[in-house]
Amino acid sequence: MSKPLFQVMKPGLLTTFQDLGRTGLQEFGVVVSGAMDEYALQIGNLLVGNDKGEAALEVTIVGPELKALEDMVVAICGANLSPKVNGKQAPMWKSFKVKKGELLEFGKPIEGARSYICVAGGFDVPVVMGSKSTFLKAKIGGLNGRGLEKDDILHGEGHVGVRTGRSIHPDKIPTYKKEMEIRVCLGPHLDAFPESSVETFLSSTYEVTPQSDRMGYRIKGPKIEHKTSADIISEAIPLGGIQVPADGNPILLMADRQTTGGYTRIATVISYDIPLLAQAQPGTKIRFRDVTVEEAQALFQKRAKLFRVLEKVT
Structure with a gap:
């Protein structure tokens, strides 16, 4: 009741x-x-x-x-x-x-x-x-x-x-620092970016701007160039997708993200690191590190196992 x-x-x-x-x-x-x-x-x-x-x-x-x-x-x-x-x-x-x-x-x-x-x-x-x-x-x-x-x-x-x-x-119990390393899987639109842009993305430090909310984080840092255009035919947007619009400033898509989008995505944040990213305040510095899909899946399974254990003892 x-x-x-x-x-x-x-x-x-x-x-x-x-x-x-x-x-x-x-x-x-x-x-x-x-x-x-x-x-x-x-x-x-x-x-x-x-x-x-x-x-x-x-x-x-x-x-x-x-x-x-x-x-x-x-x-x-x-x-x-x-x-x-x-x-x-x-x-x-x-x-x-x-x-x-x-x-x-x-x-x-x-x-x-x-x-x-x-x-x-x-x-x-x-x-x-x-x-x-x-x-x-x-x-x-x-x-x-x-x-x-x-x-x-x-x-x-x-x-x-x-x-x-x-x-x-x-x-x-996680710790939330003002500087974060966030793991990503590159793609799915790598063919839209020159190799130099991918290197820039992975080697640079970005800052979460005040223009960030539950829909997405706008981050500032070195701009990411496209080969030709930032536009694609609209497709489904995953949690943690990193869009790069024409201005070259990445957008990290979060819980209230739109269902589809028409901008190229250079990478996707792995699910294991989304909770860490969710704790970033404006001003937080972020660096991105590329991992394989297999590494991301192994971390996902590790967390799923933790929840299974906790569910048995609570």
Whole structure:
């Protein structure tokens, strides 16, 4: 039975409900959306005893203030945005109890850009086309298709009692630095670029600009030239695809990316590194390293194995 869990005292910069997104509908023009950092979302859910794909609150850089209307078990994973309960530092990557009347709030961003608030039992928001995720531009999913607003009441699916103090091994907790190495698989449109452009892409340092959001990151650095044109016949866009439009400045396509695009793509970020990329704030420096498809698949299997193990013990 649904219960009120939180009253929103302050909404934060951008706080939305996100799960693993609307999969299988891109052919109909439906954007996937979902958590930018799927790793943090899934770990948080497992720590509170949920299915790993349950919806959570995605907090962006400046967090909300939430007043607890019920006792609950919570886990906060992802960026360290200085979470506090009643003014005292709250743990991260660990389940803990929040009591009725307490205030969950955030302070100075220490590391990373996005944090995830998971509650035992999950949040009660409508499922739209198979997902609770918010897609702001179409105003669908989540809480009326928008971010949190002051005085919103957030409901839970029904409190599920789990023990507190669940955590993961420290070496499974990522660190988010101001300089990142992001692994990519080159292609699929390498024939559109001279070899010198590929060398430039792999040897240069790029910076995430303020013109970045859940749809994509615009990055600045040495421009990437085309042999002739940046345009192609529109085709499906993958998560992590790196488009290079005519101005030569790459765009990294993220969770709210369009379903199709008509610009050449020089590479695709491997799925293992997408959660790391999701934590990049404007000003973060990025270098790209080419890996094989086989290496990317091995890393994917490594992470999938970790989740299988965690699902057995939670």
